[in-house]
Amino acid sequence: MRQVERAIFDIRRGLPVLLRDDSGDTLVHPIEGVGDEQLQQLTRTAGSAPALVLTAHRLAALGHHFDDDRGQRGGRVAIDHLKNSDTLTLLAASRHARDADHEAWQSLTMADEAALAMMRRALLIPAALTARVDPAQHERIEQLVTEGELLAVTAANARACQDSTAGLLGRISEAEIPLAGAGHTRFILFREPDGLREHVAVLIGEPEQWHEAVPVRLHSACLTGDLFGSLRCDCGEQLRNGVASIQAMGGGVLLYLAQEGRGIGLANKLRAYAMQDEGLDTIDADQVLGFGEDERHYTMALDILIELGIRRIQLLTNNPAKLAAMNQSGIEVANRHGIYGSLTDQNRRYLNAKASRAGHLLDDILDEHERDATTVFSPAASK
Ligand SMILES: Nc1nc2c(ncn2[C@@H]2O[C@H](COP(=O)(O)OP(=O)(O)OP(=O)(O)O)[C@@H](O)[C@H]2O)c(=O)[nH]1
Numbered sequence: 001m002r003q004v005e006r007a008i009f010d011i012r013r014g015l016p017v018l019l020r021d022d023s024g025d026t027l028v029h030p031i032e033g034v035g036d037e038q039l040q041q042l043t044r045t046a047g048s049a050p051a052l053v054l055t056a057h058r059l060a061a062l063g064h065h066f067d068d069d070r071g072q073r074g075g076r077v078a079i080d081h082l083k084n085s086d087t088l089t090l091l092a093a094s095r096h097a098r099d100a101d102h103e104a105w106q107s108l109t110m111a112d113e114a115a116l117a118m119m120r121r122a123l124l125i126p127a128a129l130t131a132r133v134d135p136a137q138h139e140r141i142e143q144l145v146t147e148g149e150l151l152a153v154t155a156a157n158a159r160a161c162q163d164s165t166a167g168l169l170g171r172i173s174e175a176e177i178p179l180a181g182a183g184h185t186r187f188i189l190f191r192e193p194d195g196l197r198e199h200v201a202v203l204i205g206e207p208e209q210w211h212e213a214v215p216v217r218l219h220s221a222c223l224t225g226d227l228f229g230s231l232r233c234d235c236g237e238q239l240r241n242g243v244a245s246i247q248a249m250g251g252g253v254l255l256y257l258a259q260e261g262r263g264i265g266l267a268n269k270l271r272a273y274a275m276q277d278e279g280l281d282t283i284d285a286d287q288v289l290g291f292g293e294d295e296r297h298y299t300m301a302l303d304i305l306i307e308l309g310i311r312r313i314q315l316l317t318n319n320p321a322k323l324a325a326m327n328q329s330g331i332e333v334a335n336r337h338g339i340y341g342s343l344t345d346q347n348r349r350y351l352n353a354k355a356s357r358a359g360h361l362l363d364d365i366l367d368e369h370e371r372d373a374t375t376v377f378s379p380a381a382s383k
């Protein structure tokens, strides 16, 4: 797998990588940052015209709803000579693009699926160019690989780069960090095995004195809200209310998870915000970029709780997906507490979309009259 991790760094730099499987070699290039020069270079090196590979979410946004099993994970379309890099980029991520040529789209190859998995793991727009290597080019390709100019990985390994790494999280370092609102607090940093993401467990209070069902908050990173107090979301207030609430409940754990933008990364979240400013809601904007409504999973949260010896929790969340993830993982959720920020003019539409489209349990702040009350978490009130 180490080669795959190296390849992901190349992809983030806008470089092509080589995927190998039984049917031959394929060159992969991210759509993000591709220019006409790279497009021509890719075609020359592979000795064949590339295909554009998009996710099923993106195909749906383009107007394709396949009624057979094509397009389940995505689709590929051959690139004709009329297409330049600008038209490809528009097709991959513009909200104004439409594509009428239903028949042109074909099922993904193994290398295409691997390419999309790598783009997601690299937190880029999930779209790629893939070009089969013509046998006439093999010698040149082998030379590039040998010289270290091109990284070669197996398509099967690359496709697995997004799979769960259950049990492999490393406990790296820890320190006491007193917080405003929670006197005795310990930060423990965990690192995913590929080194790409780090998560922090914030232990509030004295573990020996915690309630037998430990209060736990799973908080997904939101740079704009957590750090800068963005009014577009409620994350910053939820983070601070989370710490205060856990303290008020006698201590527990806040997991600060590297899942910026519901797992799509900050670059894509900003792209999605720009589209929301043009009228899309939070879920449709992600779909235009090729993502599902929520790209997060919680395996690492489960791993951390197990490492901390926690099996029974009180979960602070409004998100049914987090409850389901904990229940399925064998962590017993004794009860759930709602956790809120303030309803503002700027976040009302976002919170409404979360409630109506993703089933978030926000009735307490979004009642039918959408009252403007500031609702702050109170353990007693939410039982
Ligand atoms: N893609 C995308 N992500 C967003 C947007 N607004 C906020 N986020 C992200 O959504 C996530 C919010 O996560 P959480 O605080 O765990 O909240 P939640 O999923 O609503 O669940 P609870 O707060 O537990 O009820 C963070 O990763 C934010 O960066 C948006 O408009 N688009």
Ligand SMILES: [Zn+2]
Pocket (backbone or CB within 6 Å): 222, 224, 225, 226, 233, 234, 235, 236
């Ligand atoms: Zn936020």
